[in-house]
Amino acid sequence: MKTYFDAISKIEYEGPKSENPLAFRHYDKDKLVMGKRLEEHLRFAVCYWHNFCWEGKDIFGLGTGTMNRPWHQPGDEMEMARMKMDAAFDFMAKLGAPYWCWHDYDIAPEGATIKESRNNFAAMLDVAEQKMAETGVKLLWGTANAFSNPRYMCGAATNPNPEVFAYAASQVQNAMAATHRLGGANYVLWGGREGYQNLMNTDLKRESEQLGRFLQMVVEYKHAIGFKGTILLEPKPQEPTKHQYDYDSATVFGFLQRFGLEKEIKVNIEVNHATLAGHSFHHEIATAASLGILGSVDANRGDYQNGWDTDQFPNSVDEMILPCYEIIKAGGFTTGGFNFDTKLRRESIDPDDMFHGHIGAMDTLALAYTKAADLYESGELQKVIENRYSGWNSELGEKILSGGINLKDLSQWAVDNDIDPKPQSGKQEYLENLVNRFIHK
Amino acid sequence: MKTYFDAISKIEYEGPKSENPLAFRHYDKDKLVMGKRLEEHLRFAVCYWHNFCWEGKDIFGLGTGTMNRPWHQPGDEMEMARMKMDAAFDFMAKLGAPYWCWHDYDIAPEGATIKESRNNFAAMLDVAEQKMAETGVKLLWGTANAFSNPRYMCGAATNPNPEVFAYAASQVQNAMAATHRLGGANYVLWGGREGYQNLMNTDLKRESEQLGRFLQMVVEYKHAIGFKGTILLEPKPQEPTKHQYDYDSATVFGFLQRFGLEKEIKVNIEVNHATLAGHSFHHEIATAASLGILGSVDANRGDYQNGWDTDQFPNSVDEMILPCYEIIKAGGFTTGGFNFDTKLRRESIDPDDMFHGHIGAMDTLALAYTKAADLYESGELQKVIENRYSGWNSELGEKILSGGINLKDLSQWAVDNDIDPKPQSGKQEYLENLVNRFIHK
Amino acid sequence: MKTYFDAISKIEYEGPKSENPLAFRHYDKDKLVMGKRLEEHLRFAVCYWHNFCWEGKDIFGLGTGTMNRPWHQPGDEMEMARMKMDAAFDFMAKLGAPYWCWHDYDIAPEGATIKESRNNFAAMLDVAEQKMAETGVKLLWGTANAFSNPRYMCGAATNPNPEVFAYAASQVQNAMAATHRLGGANYVLWGGREGYQNLMNTDLKRESEQLGRFLQMVVEYKHAIGFKGTILLEPKPQEPTKHQYDYDSATVFGFLQRFGLEKEIKVNIEVNHATLAGHSFHHEIATAASLGILGSVDANRGDYQNGWDTDQFPNSVDEMILPCYEIIKAGGFTTGGFNFDTKLRRESIDPDDMFHGHIGAMDTLALAYTKAADLYESGELQKVIENRYSGWNSELGEKILSGGINLKDLSQWAVDNDIDPKPQSGKQEYLENLVNRFIHK
Amino acid sequence: MKTYFDAISKIEYEGPKSENPLAFRHYDKDKLVMGKRLEEHLRFAVCYWHNFCWEGKDIFGLGTGTMNRPWHQPGDEMEMARMKMDAAFDFMAKLGAPYWCWHDYDIAPEGATIKESRNNFAAMLDVAEQKMAETGVKLLWGTANAFSNPRYMCGAATNPNPEVFAYAASQVQNAMAATHRLGGANYVLWGGREGYQNLMNTDLKRESEQLGRFLQMVVEYKHAIGFKGTILLEPKPQEPTKHQYDYDSATVFGFLQRFGLEKEIKVNIEVNHATLAGHSFHHEIATAASLGILGSVDANRGDYQNGWDTDQFPNSVDEMILPCYEIIKAGGFTTGGFNFDTKLRRESIDPDDMFHGHIGAMDTLALAYTKAADLYESGELQKVIENRYSGWNSELGEKILSGGINLKDLSQWAVDNDIDPKPQSGKQEYLENLVNRFIHK
Numbered sequence A, B, C, D: 001m002k003t004y005f006d007a008i009s010k011i012e013y014e015g016p017k018s019e020n021p022l023a024f025r026h027y028d029k030d031k032l033v034m035g036k037r038l039e040e041h042l043r044f045a046v047c048y049w050h051n052f053c054w055e056g057k058d059i060f061g062l063g064t065g066t067m068n069r070p071w072h073q074p075g076d077e078m079e080m081a082r083m084k085m086d087a088a089f090d091f092m093a094k095l096g097a098p099y100w101c102w103h104d105y106d107i108a109p110e111g112a113t114i115k116e117s118r119n120n121f122a123a124m125l126d127v128a129e130q131k132m133a134e135t136g137v138k139l140l141w142g143t144a145n146a147f148s149n150p151r152y153m154c155g156a157a158t159n160p161n162p163e164v165f166a167y168a169a170s171q172v173q174n175a176m177a178a179t180h181r182l183g184g185a186n187y188v189l190w191g192g193r194e195g196y197q198n199l200m201n202t203d204l205k206r207e208s209e210q211l212g213r214f215l216q217m218v219v220e221y222k223h224a225i226g227f228k229g230t231i232l233l234e235p236k237p238q239e240p241t242k243h244q245y246d247y248d249s250a251t252v253f254g255f256l257q258r259f260g261l262e263k264e265i266k267v268n269i270e271v272n273h274a275t276l277a278g279h280s281f282h283h284e285i286a287t288a289a290s291l292g293i294l295g296s297v298d299a300n301r302g303d304y305q306n307g308w309d310t311d312q313f314p315n316s317v318d319e320m321i322l323p324c325y326e327i328i329k330a331g332g333f334t335t336g337g338f339n340f341d342t343k344l345r346r347e348s349i350d351p352d353d354m355f356h357g358h359i360g361a362m363d364t365l366a367l368a369y370t371k372a373a374d375l376y377e378s379g380e381l382q383k384v385i386e387n388r389y390s391g392w393n394s395e396l397g398e399k400i401l402s403g404g405i406n407l408k409d410l411s412q413w414a415v416d417n418d419i420d421p422k423p424q425s426g427k428q429e430y431l432e433n434l435v436n437r438f439i440h441k
């Protein structure tokens, strides 16, 4: 079958000395790291939306996109959807990422009615199922697009109109069932427009209760159908709306607790959403891990000088090594993985550009993860932490944490003993050098 | 008694036509708003630290400060502390703010040992108690400074050393007892250095558990001594540390839930901390109110172009009216109030500058609150919200929220009815004009 | 003639007590301020692009827009362009803004070839000319859209391909001629994509020389055709590209000097672009005025929590009074004016929303300008500045500035006289209260 | 001689396999890169201020610092200054950085009068001169601290009081003479408080003229005394003041042109100041190089989540390689070099921490520079750029740039030829991978 990517062959691992831009230099999928193949650690996934649906439009170029893919031309929508899927699976098979991810309306055109939309989707699911079988590409997660259609302009589950809630419910139920059918490892909910544009017209409390109920319904449905994957929420602080309720991992954790869902739902952390929230990606990963809700990762990057979601391909081992270390320390991915929610620059319009983006990203993460594993296995960082907090293993430390002493008595103890604990160096620069030693061996 | 502010007389309300810079133009404390005196609504408090302790040093001018107050000269520390307190109460009495706020080491110099510090503090509490009786100035809240001394450089409750936790406990216990003795309406904890400088040397989970235990001890102590005020946490996202655990109201709420404290502790929201966290002040107030944890306010402002805590005096009715509206909607302050955690510009070195800052802030808030009350009483905004969400009072809406329908059935209902809900205008611009109508009558 | 805005009547001035949302409360166009009618001071202009061309799409909703205007339906493009223009002039006439502004492709659809585009444009210019005559609406400025078509994805004048430069030249020449024909008061160039996405593929020096040459050609052409309006550059720091060359007013001034254009070109300052550049709008206005390049203003506002160009309607007198003061101090607008480069929120989809946005903006600026004029006429701020710098009128001050003393001699003089100048209060809080006195009289 | 750093020996290069934290792993000063020794390329300098003067105070810890150096104890100030200088030269000699940098009041305490300050400074210059001779450490640049003393709170050259200008002139003249005497390679001016806190009390135009005159006096004096080094301005956008006049390189260039100084003064670019200005460091270097004003570098780093000048040690090869590439492309440093204007974290209080910070920074830059040289010598990036712009070597391109065609004729040519230039991919992802290939060989 001829596809858009015909000129490009399967991407092979050629090792660090290779100068072939269409080969992996670091992602050797069969390499054993901590006793497991890299492919199984990293669980890379290609996203359908940015790669195959986005036409290269932006807010200052809404008319004609730059990407000019053959399936973005006028014509029968279902035919175009099939041409797109041919190209997509050709791309994924050649790239060698083991997973893919989609929104319902990425793979099938939205119809004029719910039923037509469902029929389109069902037809494309058949195609997808067959393609997955042929190529061996698996589903990391599915999700529903409940933000693009104007009906969702004021939110989906948080919409002032309960019929919009119901419309979103119908999409999410259908997309969950499809994810289950395709053997998806997770199901994701990204808020999209679950947030506010202004507080004057917004009932915050009511909207949060709507959203809480929606999530409970999703979890109940998961159990009802026997879906064993993880339900994931993807935090994002703002954009498209002024403020979004799933601001960051800590906010999501508070929300989940409020609705009794903190054991049922985890987070899908996106690098660029972390930075938009004023956090390092490292922070978001470490926070989620410390709260027991680390699920999966959208592995992209933002631009530190631009205040919107640029969704660029990750390209810095320096930035990725410590988040990878944190993931390893937390036990590695279970159902989650690294999904590339990444977008070519609008000017990168050649077919090979999509390969360059993914190859660079996969090499970067393979390198970062391998070096992080090396750092982890050395135990050097962990030892610093253990020493640093070792005082908490003392009688005093344990008494405090176990509730064995109250404020008044502890205060009195401090006075009676006239304590004067001395500051100890935090050794940040030493630790930065230590990490760099593992990066540049 | 001669003080630093001798040249200035009591500040009187002279009305909006006054051109006297040392008079109130809008803060008429006895004016009835919604049946209550403005003074009782606003509950203004003067902070001790920025006003009387700060010498006008900044990070590029650490040697000599610009403020050059008489009590910042070399000399006996306790004598200076008394001179400072004379000036402070003279200032507060002349200004006519009904409350004050302090850190333990604001009012009494830290000594060489815990005991010496406690003795100094006890001596100054006697002075303070007498001054309060003489002037009628009441205590809005007390707090402990567990961040300036080098022993706290890596945190207080979250320190790697449990002795530092104990040291902080001794200060907090003592400051709580003092607050109770002085009839304080609240007790505040601001994280200070409860956060991290880097994640390499930090055990996030352990530190959060330390902090959780500390807060539980504080709440237990409150009940043990019969303190009826509110315990408040003050969120701040960063500065002095890279990241602080009490990032914002939503994060604090999640934290409180985790340790079973969400009914015991509320938030003290600072305007500038909201903006540093990437939120509008309005957002923080509305969020805290919607979660039932709105306690008190540090009424200052930041600079939208500067990324640090400038703690300027509030001067914009436009910025304050909607937060005031939100406070009124939530029932107004109970134990909380508007504390001016505000700092003169480092170049504002005259004695009268401290009056200008506070007069402007009090006038701004008096005007904003009065106009917000007017807006609230008109019911115009509330009506827009009620109409907007009225669909949720329908059978469908109530069934969804009450758990009377599951995802599958709701989805089926949407399909069967082929629903196609239409978007309704959010009317943001109309609402902005509505608010402006109340500002510029 | 029936148009989209039929249900709405002409907007009248009804005074501050009016509660009619479709009336002006402060913009009394005939009110005399400093001896001139408000309309002549403010020179309000309605922009064509956001109001009439934008369909309500955003980056998360690229398919169907929310605005659903009748002229955004499928059909003959020129017919739609005429329907749009009918509605636009109906809107402008009802609103009573004296000016409009356009890009070439706002008013006429781009064709398949340059010639077709020119023909479309010429046809619509005829319509526009007639509409202007009928309604009395005048042209504040025209400009060319050299950023939406994919050919401009890597810049127009700064494109790596000189044919793209030539294409842009053809559009700009044609749009300048059209502006001249319609009696435009200015011609604007906004960089659009004149910037870079990354420095790896960019020759900064070469691109700046291309842009310099382009601007010189524009200025030469202006003189050749006898256009008496002002050429304006609109600074913007980033978006759509990572970095844009016309970053801010100071950067533009340096650029203009480098190409000998600082007497020929002024700036069109947009509020939201100022804030994206990390400046207050006040700063940009004051900087441009101090450099003699203050031309015109795109009067919108950004969102301090969102890092992209939200282009909201201005709604804060507090934010606008000092920029207006600065404009008045600089002598007021000559050819420039306040253009509303403003965009409805994507959720504000009713026909009356476009009126609410503009009415609020015009009232806000009318109030801010009137109060600023009052402040200016009082001389109070100016007097503070004159006193503050009065030392520079001394012999020492004049000798320094006139070059009458060199570094060595001045140094020696300081040593010999053992000078020790004392700091003087900057009185910021006093001045903030002074300005507030003029806002809330 | 016993010093604070006695326990630490000379830092040696041990190669990338070394696990000794007190050794260089990449900075092999004698390694030849592009035919020149690394030491001569990089020209590392240690700064006096952060390393030896800062006591570990911050704005939330103004009382006692954390650093607790022996020379920060009470005692005779000149004796302390000598003890500090002993330690400083011991540190620099052990580290092996070939240069140092200072402010006047870093090395000698400010006295009660100008004369006393000058005497202190002169005495310490004698010590410094001897230490330099003994250790071989050379002076990269000197500068004057005209921002810490309260007299400078409203600026130095831009102060409203010309006597403050004169005071600053006396310091700068003296520091320039000292720099000349010690064989300094450059003289730096950092604005400090040359900016504004608010525009209400500021005469922007006047202040810029004061600053312009000051710089002219500096340049005239340089020539008068025969100083052959470069005069450098260090841009910084804000902090300590709200806005600083030397905002960024483009702003400084415009300012220099305005006062005829663009051939006389270059910029000293600080990484963290670039990021505070909303730019990448790469941008600032490339911009300055393209304008011919690239002078020297303060090689530190900021924190992308913190909005103030954290001045951390550079630790990312990923971030430094392209700026190094740009420096190499511009011909490398002449008088400039990499000065570490870097500050230990306030918690890094051990003597060895100062070594860890510098070793990591020097290794990072050595690695980045070496890899950048490799990339440069490969010609791969340069070739991409040459191809990309090759159209400008055509007849059309040259005619446009040389002024050989005017706007009208170029427009006509485009129409006549019905040109339709096609977009070409910008290949960003390909180029990112190319750079990464040079980082991870």
Ligand SMILES: [Co+2]
Binding pocket: A234, A270, A298, A341
């Ligand atoms: Co994502």
Ligand SMILES: [Co+2]
Binding pocket: A270, A272, A273, A309, A310, A311, A341
């Ligand atoms: Co994203």
Ligand SMILES: [Co+2]
Binding pocket: B234, B270, B298, B341
């Ligand atoms: Co506060």
Ligand SMILES: [Co+2]
Binding pocket: B270, B272, B273, B309, B310, B311, B341
């Ligand atoms: Co603050």
Ligand SMILES: [Co+2]
Binding pocket: C234, C270, C298, C341
């Ligand atoms: Co604009």
Ligand SMILES: [Co+2]
Binding pocket: C270, C272, C273, C309, C310, C311, C341
């Ligand atoms: Co804009």
Ligand SMILES: [Co+2]
Binding pocket: D234, D270, D298, D341
């Ligand atoms: Co510096």
Ligand SMILES: [Co+2]
Binding pocket: D270, D272, D273, D309, D310, D311, D341
């Ligand atoms: Co710095």
